[in-house]
Amino acid sequence: KQGHGRRGVKAVVSTQSTGEAVDLRLAFQKLCLDEKFEENKQAYLEKMEEKMGILDTYIGKGPFVLGEKLTYVDFMVFEYVSQIRKFAPKRVEKSGNIVRLLLHIRELPQLQAFFNSEEFKTVPINPSFAKFIG
Numbered sequence: 001k002q003g004h005g006r007r008g009v010k011a012v013v014s015t016q017s018t019g020e021a022v023d024l025r026l027a028f029q030k031l032c033l034d035e036k037f038e039e040n041k042q043a044y045l046e047k048m049e050e051k052m053g054i055l056d057t058y059i060g061k062g063p064f065v066l067g068e069k070l071t072y073v074d075f076m077v078f079e080y081v082s083q084i085r086k087f088a089p090k091r092v093e094k095s096g097n098i099v100r101l102l103l104h105i106r107e108l109p110q111l112q113a114f115f116n117s118e119e120f121k122t123v124p125i126n127p128s129f130a131k132f133i134g
Contacts, residue, residue, distance in 0.1 A: 035131075037131035
């Protein structure tokens, strides 16, 4: 029974973390494509900080979202938050667990060849017609 309960908690953390990461990315993309980008930017940033705080709590002390095990959730958070970080780096830096996770993934030896290749692109993150391309 104890093992089942532990898996249950990890499943909840995984689901909630995925949801928060997707919410962050969708709201960011919506803002970037919005004709009223400048008008809506501040409201987005405030909501983003709230969502980042929730995600930061789910991530905890890691090193990964689910503790010692690297999962797809870690890569989702890495991709989505890395994109948002280009837009609001100082605000992302306030979320210590998220920043630590991003750094930990960036330093994984198994991914170094990819991160150093031409295939790894950090820009653009949005289409050319967006108000923020990246």
